[in-house]
Amino acid sequence: MSLPENTTAQPGLAAALSLTHHGCRDFVIVDAIAEGQNTSRAITIHSATVEALASIDAAEGLLSQAIKGEGIRITSRSSQIFEARFGPLKKYSAYPYVLLSPQNVTELVLGQKLQSLGVQVQRPHRVVGMKQNEEDRRVTDVSLEDGQVVRARYIIGADGAHSTIRTITGIGFSDPEGPDLGNHVLTQMVSADVTFEPEPVGPLTIEGHINITLSPDGFLMLTPFGNRFNSELTRDGNPVTKSIFRIISAVPVKNRDPPHAPPKEYIQNLIDMYGPACITSDSSLNPTSVKVDQLVWSTRFRTHSAIADRTFTRLGAAIFLVGDAAHIHSPAGGQGMNLAIRDAIFFTEAITKHIQAFAGDSDVDDTILQECAQVRHERALEISRLHQEAFEPRKPYT
Numbered sequence: 102m103s104l105p106e107n108t109t110a111q112p113g114l115a116a117a118l119s120l121t122h123h124g125c126r127d128f129v130i131v132d133a134i135a136e137g138q139n140t141s142r143a144i145t146i147h148s149a150t151v152e153a154l155a156s157i158d159a160a161e162g163l164l165s166q167a168i169k170g171e172g173i174r175i176t177s178r179s180s181q182i183f184e185a186r187f188g189p190l191k192k193y194s195a196y197p198y199v200l201l202s203p204q205n206v207t208e209l210v211l212g213q214k215l216q217s218l219g220v221q222v223q224r225p226h227r228v229v230g231m232k233q234n235e236e237d238r239r240v241t242d243v244s245l246e247d248g249q250v251v252r253a254r255y256i257i258g259a260d261g262a263h264s265t266i267r268t269i270t271g272i273g274f275s276d277p278e279g280p281d282l283g284n285h286v287l288t289q290m291v292s293a294d295v296t297f298e299p300e301p302v303g304p305l306t307i308e309g310h311i312n313i314t315l316s317p318d319g320f321l322m323l324t325p326f327g328n329r330f331n332s333e334l335t336r337d338g339n340p341v342t343k344s345i346f347r348i349i350s351a352v353p354v355k356n357r358d359p360p361h362a363p364p365k366e367y368i369q370n371l372i373d374m375y376g377p378a379c380i381t382s383d384s385s386l387n388p389t390s391v392k393v394d395q396l397v398w399s400t401r402f403r404t405h406s407a408i409a410d411r412t413f414t415r416l417g418a419a420i421f422l423v424g425d426a427a428h429i430h431s432p433a434g435g436q437g438m439n440l441a442i443r444d445a446i447f448f449t450e451a452i453t454k455h456i457q458a459f460a461g462d463s464d465v466d467d468t469i470l471q472e473c474a475q476v477r478h479e480r481a482l483e484i485s486r487l488h489q490e491a492f493e494p495r496k497p498y499t
């Protein structure tokens with residue numbers, strides 16, 4: 102399946118869906134690149150994010166297309182240690198599971214929903230400048246690379262970690278815990294979508310669970326996708342017919358940096374060192390000796406955090422930062438995309454309330470917007486602290 106033109110990154114799509122849901126049609130959504138990034142990356146969509154999407158009538162596509170992850174298993178290389186099932190969360194959420202969907206599929210589904218509502222992402226249009234309008238002090242003139250100027254009263258900067266909007270507004274962006282990346286088991290990681298030969302068997306290979314295998318210096322996560330996303334994950338015309346598995350593995354800092362797009366042999370080696378028995382080629386652990394067959398996609402990343410000093414400011418228009426423009430977190434926690442989507446939905450709710458409260462009013466009060474920004478900033482800090490506490494090496498008892 103080829104991607105329609107209507108995809109962009111998820112927070113931009115969520116913002117556009119939310120504005121449309123709240124009856125606001127006077128907006129434009131632009132993306133600098135000609136086509137969506139179309140890579141697998143984020144796979145987990147948490148209950149709170151599904152609730153937020155449902156609140157704007159935009160959850161049904163993901164609910165029908167994603168895998169419902171019903172639990173997490175923690176294993177050693179040869180046996181199960183612990184299993185947590187999400188079912189008991191039904192007391193707290195109508196969606197007591199984690200949805201599993203590659204990020205390009207999530208963006209495809211949200212983009213299709215937006216298209217069905219008659220909204221088109223305008224691309225390629227890169228924002229290159231912003232300045233306060235000289236006649237209307239509540240308006241900002243946003244310059245695009247091709248010379249066009251968009252006059253805006255509200256601007257949502259969902260333009261990623263190197264955000265132009267954040268840079269122009271002069272908002273700082275740094276790790277609240279300092280620049281040191283640390284040295285813990287999850288400092289550097291590799292992520293890949295692969296198939297195996299022969300197809301592995303056993304409970305860890307059935308879709309609907311996330312499996313984490315722990316060993317003395319290893320952490321390897323195995324998430325079976327079955328055949329659910331084969332056509333969307335197909336690259337370069339190489340059809341994928343077997344079941345696809347997402348592998349996320351720590352790479353000990355004492356080893357060299359992983360290569361930029363780790364090849365099949367590199368992934369095989371990580372699996373043989375840290376993976377569960379059912380997917381290794383090591384015949385002493387697995388008599389069937391399973392090998393990586395097709396490398397569908399791979400990447401490497403280093404875990405670090407950064408938070409924008411503020412997520413709301415004014416330069417004439419009210420300006421918000423959402424997603425990676427506002428905060429980046431370790432992908433290991435599976436939170437970046439989730440926070441991004443919720444940022445977009447909650448900010449747009451606040452914007453529509455603000456429009457209703459102050460349409461045509463010269464005495465604009467930004468309390469609604471500031472309160473929302475404060476909450477989103479706090480959420481980002483909480484996630485950052487959570488990662489810090491989880492990954493910080495234990496201090497010796499004194």
Ligand SMILES: Cc1cc2nc3c(=O)[nH]c(=O)nc-3n(C[C@H](O)[C@H](O)[C@H](O)COP(=O)(O)OP(=O)(O)OC[C@H]3O[C@@H](n4cnc5c(N)ncnc54)[C@H](O)[C@@H]3O)c2cc1C
Nearest residue numbers: 110133143144145228260261424425432435436437438439
């Ligand atoms: C390997 C990996 C695994 C991950 N796993 C998870 C996970 O399981 N769960 C999770 O929640 N998160 C996860 N994340 C994080 C998640 O992918 C990001 O947090 C999320 O994609 C951020 O989206 P964004 O739109 O803010 O930024 P981006 O994805 O960087 O998108 C920015 C968009 O803005 C556009 N743009 C940039 N500059 C301009 C400009 N000047 N003018 C116009 N447009 C512009 C770009 O073209 C792009 O479309 C993972 C990340 C990685 C790398």
